[in-house]
Amino acid sequence: MPDGNNSQPTMTMSKQFYLNEDLYEKEKEKIFYREWICIGHISQLPEVGSYFTADVAGQSVVAIRQKDDSIRVFYNVCQHRAHPLLKEGHGKRRVIACPYHAWTYDLDGELKRARGTDGVPGFKDQCIRLRQIRSDIAMGLVFLNMDDNAAPLMETIGKIISEVEEIAPNLAKMRMVAEHILHHESNWKVTLENFTECYHCPVAHKYLLENVYTSEDYKVTFDGPIFRHYSKGLGDPAIHGEDFRIWFIWPNFSIHRYPVHKCISLRHWRPHGHSKNDYVFRWYVDPDLSEDAVQEVIRYAQIHNDTTGEEDAVIAEQVQTGLKNRGYTSGPLVVKPEIGNENENAVAHFQQLYLMKMGAQSDAQ
Ligand code: FES
Ligand SMILES: [Fe+2]
Structure with a gap:
């Protein structure tokens, strides 16, 4: 991460990391078959x-x-x-x-x-x-690890349990009321790097920023395999009165407090080869939430799918196409010494984490 005196911005990983088919086989062994x-x-x-x-x-x-x-x-x-x-x-x-x-x-x-x-x-x-x-x-979440020698799950997520429980003490008892799956025609890292920053939100997500949360307060911090997103919720406090929170757990899962009737959205990203992944949205509510409120959560889940969800699917596909363009190799990330809104510091962290897990190998190039 640059210290602000560094005259060179952090560059993205080379495009070959998103295009090389063989690399996906290594990612399976080094990441998906080894992490929780x-x-x-x-x-x-x-x-x-x-x-x-x-x-x-x-x-x-x-x-x-x-x-x-x-x-x-x-x-x-x-x-x-x-x-x-x-x-x-x-x-x-x-x-x-x-x-x-x-x-x-x-x-x-x-x-x-x-x-x-x-x-x-x-x-x-x-x-x-x-x-x-x-x-x-x-917290009612079922995790697996295909590596018998991996450190216990708590070493990865122990530090967020009290934070999540403060927001969603009932997570284990919540029930799913909606599920949407968006198919992304992109490398899983393209999808997740987009997810990891809200620098694009004012350009891409008009509905989201007018109705759900503000981008001025949007902040992503990170600590090893955990990424925390925060923003202020918008709208009627009786419905939306909560702040927006995300805990993303490397490599492909997140817990969201979406500001509609204190619902929780659990998200899974499932890679299918090097150029496709499924983005799964599951919406959970408290078991005793009123039927009217449940219907409202379902409605928001559908709107989210049709607006922000679809908008990100298009971005991911477009970036995957752009990465194949001979005119692109890599580019500078918007990494700043202070983490406020409008930056890509967390994307730089995501890429560093990825390279570390892959053994810092650059043989994709
Ligand atoms: S009974 Fe399962 S493969 Fe034969
Ligand atoms: Fe987005």
């Missing part, structure tokens, strides 16, 4: 046998509520000949049956029945079970 990734909320698993699937950078996984009420996460693949077990989505099962040869597994992942294997020498001696993934729950 939030895959969902506890309300998606209300009863024993409830499950939901998720895609983590090409790995299908499934979270399942166990008979003892705990939650386990497995790779969603049969141990016989690799057919995926559960279709993408959610539901409830007493056992998990493979659609290929109908092997069945208990909820805890143990093989329960395998048709026609009685006469197979040694088969019974094999301990066959679904491959479990390390998981943890905090």
Whole structure:
């Protein structure tokens, strides 16, 4: 980060970091299969046998509520000949049956029945079970980590728990009332770098700044893997009376206090290859919020999708196109010694964090 006396601005990473297909394979290993990734909320698993699937950078996984009420996460693949077990989505099962040869597994992942294997020498001696993934729950959020040697989840998010609980003490009990998914035709880092600054907001997000929060107060601070966004909420205090807050947790999840009836919006970014990602918006409310207020949150969620959400999707696609232009290599970031509004300091931090996680390799170029 420049100190203000430095005469050279911080430059963006080279464009090859957003265009190189092979790099995505390295990002999977160094980032998505190594960091704590939030895959969902506890309300998606209300009863024993409830499950939901998720895609983590090409790995299908499934979270399942166990008979003892705990939650386990497995790779969603049969141990016989690799057919995926559960279709993408959610539901409830007493056992998990493979659609290929109908092997069945208990909820805890143990093989329960395998048709026609009685006469197979040694088969019974094999301990066959679904491959479990390390998981943890905090504030009702279900996280996984594919790296058994990773530091505990609390080392990443411990410092924000009291801050989030102050704003949303009921997060674990909240219920989802709306979900939108926007498909971004861009590298996941293009989408997230755009998300990480509000320098573009006055240009791109007219509705947002006239109705939801002000850009004058918009501030993004950062501390290792945590990015905090803050702005003042606008409008009728009875509806919007809260400040706008975001806790972004590297690499692809955020918790938002959106200023409409104290709702929380949880956001997941799911990369699909090097030039596409899904931006998932899920809107949660307090269980005892009145039906009228719930309808208002749903309405705002839809408006957000149709305005700010769509506007950012277009920006991300346009930037991805621009990165392919032979006339661009990299550019100076708006990094200032003091973090106020109108800057890209957090984008510089995002890129530094990325390079550090990738082992500072520059072999994308
Ligand atoms: S692959 Fe699942 S039962 Fe054969
Ligand atoms: Fe935006």
